[in-house]
Amino acid sequence: MNAIRVLERLVPEGALLFDAAVHDPARARTRSGSLGSNAIRDRIDAFVVWANTEASRHDLPGQRIPPDPHGRIGTARFRRTLAWHIARRPGGLVALALQYGHVRTALDTDESGRYGTRSRSGIHRLVDIETAMATADAAADLAERFHQGEGVSGPAARKALLRATTGPLFQGGLVKRDFPLKHELARRHLAREGSVLFDNPHALLLCLYQRDRALCRDDEQLAAPVLDRCVPGCGNIVRTDQQAAALHQRADQLDHRAGLLPAPIGDRLRANAVKLRAWAQDHDLTRFTAEENPT
Ligand code: SF4
Structure with missing residues (x-):
């Protein structure tokens, strides 16, 4: 979102965000419209170099972007990466909801892969596909953890x-090249209300979204949960041992930070820590395992 804001200030009013005349002035006479695929690829390369330089400078080898076995990163893979992050981070969904029109306009491409088109064939369909894949991963992960002995809790746990x-299962991951079919499968998968499991790392729970039980939806008829507005006590909640342990961990971190801050802020953090521990305790008291309750 910040990047879009900067781009808006770089280009004249009404121009494309990736206007070739602004971003590639040396070629401004020979081309009009948005930057071409090669120019975008050059910029992605430059970004990788910058990120790796910063990683070395801060002694963070784990943050380096390794050489890619599939070659240079082009626009298609860059957009897919972006969609992957949007689908798996609740904050990303919010940013998308707020900025959807503009971001989509900025990131959608036309048939030739150029940015700036207003067609509806771009990133929102990729986000649907990545969201469907993320929900399928969440379901597979839950089943595996349960069968390996982990406990689960929550009103929607059994279902x-x-x-x-x-x-x-979501079959879209098996469809390799047929993008419209893949999107159609994702759309149908996400429409199966009461069957789609969303991971909510923000609230440390899983959400088996069912509209009529959702406490995050206000009066709107939302087709998907508002993960960053998750409400404790919602009937769609599922929690695993791992997530309960992460609640304890987060509470400890809050307490630690509270000790370093002035009283009013510290008190607020400590109150949050108490809340997180209460949710974790609730999980510990109500959890069940495969051994006790085989499904
Ligand atoms: S409030 Fe309920 S429906 Fe909304 S995100 Fe939380 S668990 Fe899901």
Whole structure:
């Protein structure tokens, strides 16, 4: 979102955000419209060099972007990476919801892969596909953890386990090149209300979204949960041992930070830590395992 704002200030009013005349003035006479694929690839290369230089400068070898076995990163893979992050980070969904029109306009491409088109064939369909894949991963992960002995809790836990082990799978990951078919499968998968499991790393829970039970939806008829507005006590919640342990960990971090801050802020952090521990305790008291309750 910040990047879009900067781009808006770089180009004249009404121009494309990646206007070739602004971003590639040496070629401004020979081309009009947006930057071409090669120019975008050069910029992605430059970004990788910058990121790796920063990683070395801060002694963070784990943050380096390794050489890519598939070659240079082009626009298609860059957009898919972006969609992957948007689909898996609740904050990303919010940013997208707020900025959807503009970001989509900026990131959609036309048939030739050039940016700036207003067609509806771009990143929003990629986000649908990545979201469907993320929900399928969440369901597979839940089933695996449960069968390996992990405990689960929450009002939607039994139903989620049933769906994760016996429900229809998302087949879109198997479709390699047929993008419209892949998108159609994703759309149908996400429309199966009460069967789609969203990971919510922000609230440390899983959400088996069912519209009529959702406490995050206000009066709107939302087709998907508002993960960053998750409300404790919602009937769609599922929680695993791993997530409960992460709640304890987050509470400890809050307490630690609270000790370093002035009283009013510290008190607020400590109150949050108490809340997180209460949710974790609730999980510990109500959890069940495969051994106790085989599904
Ligand atoms: S409030 Fe309920 S529906 Fe909304 S994100 Fe949280 S668990 Fe899901």
